[in-house]
Amino acid sequence: MRHSILNGRWARYVVTRKEVVKTTWAFKATVIIALVLLCYLMEPVWAHAVGESLVCAQDGKVGRADAILVDDFDRDYLLYERARHLEEDGLSSTVIAPVSLFAGGSVSPVSEAMVDVLARLARVKQVTKVPVSIVEPISLNAALDIRRFMKQNGITSVIVVTPAFRSARSMMIYRAVLEPAGVLTHCAAVFDQRNPDNWTRSWHGIQDVALQFVKLQYYRFYVLPVRSVPEPN
Numbered sequence: 001m002r003h004s005i006l007n008g009r010w011a012r013y014v015v016t017r018k019e020v021v022k023t024t025w026a027f028k029a030t031v032i033i034a035l036v037l038l039c040y041l042m043e044p045v046w047a048h049a050v051g052e053s054l055v056c057a058q059d060g061k062v063g064r065a066d067a068i069l070v071d072d073f074d075r076d077y078l079l080y081e082r083a084r085h086l087e088e089d090g091l092s093s094t095v096i097a098p099v100s101l102f103a104g105g106s107v108s109p110v111s112e113a114m115v116d117v118l119a120r121l122a123r124v125k126q127v128t129k130v131p132v133s134i135v136e137p138i139s140l141n142a143a144l145d146i147r148r149f150m151k152q153n154g155i156t157s158v159i160v161v162t163p164a165f166r167s168a169r170s171m172m173i174y175r176a177v178l179e180p181a182g183v184l185t186h187c188a189a190v191f192d193q194r195n196p197d198n199w200t201r202s203w204h205g206i207q208d209v210a211l212q213f214v215k216l217q218y219y220r221f222y223v224l225p226v227r228s229v230p231e232p233n
Helices: 002-006 009-013 025-041 043-053 077-088 109-121 138-152 164-181 203-226
Strands: 067-070 095-101 127-133 157-163 184-190
Touching: 043 203, 067 077, 077 095, 077 109, 077 157, 077 184, 095 109, 095 138, 109 127, 127 138, 138 164, 138 203, 157 164, 164 184, 164 203
Parallel strands: 067 095, 067 157, 095 127, 157 184
Antiparallel strands: none
């Protein structure tokens, strides 16, 4: 009965027939294996490109600046060590670092203590602590607090010492916030054991690069274009 209905003269006005072509499991497996092999064989090329995209363009030769900003939200000793080297090279005698503000407006004593300890271990002569709000988006709001501090203290140029795989995002934010206020920014990226050529060799390196890649795109395509950066007063 059903067959006769579908083949009736009027059936074409009610239903249609179609053929479905599906790939075999063998073909799917072959494609997946081929893609895995291609990624494996091309790993030196794409891994370097991904890692390099997260690192800021290094200035050929950074001249003197009014201040050295330790862009340290993870409390990394290597950043303070690099700041000390820049200080010893005579590029600036002023080193500043962010410390966290509580919701009530008071400075976190733990954050202050950690900055003091790291600066002392790295033999930085003196660090001026800049209170910053830990409110999302954290990097943008921190940059706005740092801009306010720099304007109040007449700082017109700064060397940003920042973790290498975070550096492209940091410089994108600082340049968007500071340069309209007349503060020239230079990048000093700091590498640890990981670099664009070897980050895939450890799970921690893969996690770090993946996180920084996502955050870079978040700030590039959402935070900075969508959220207007307040004009400097």
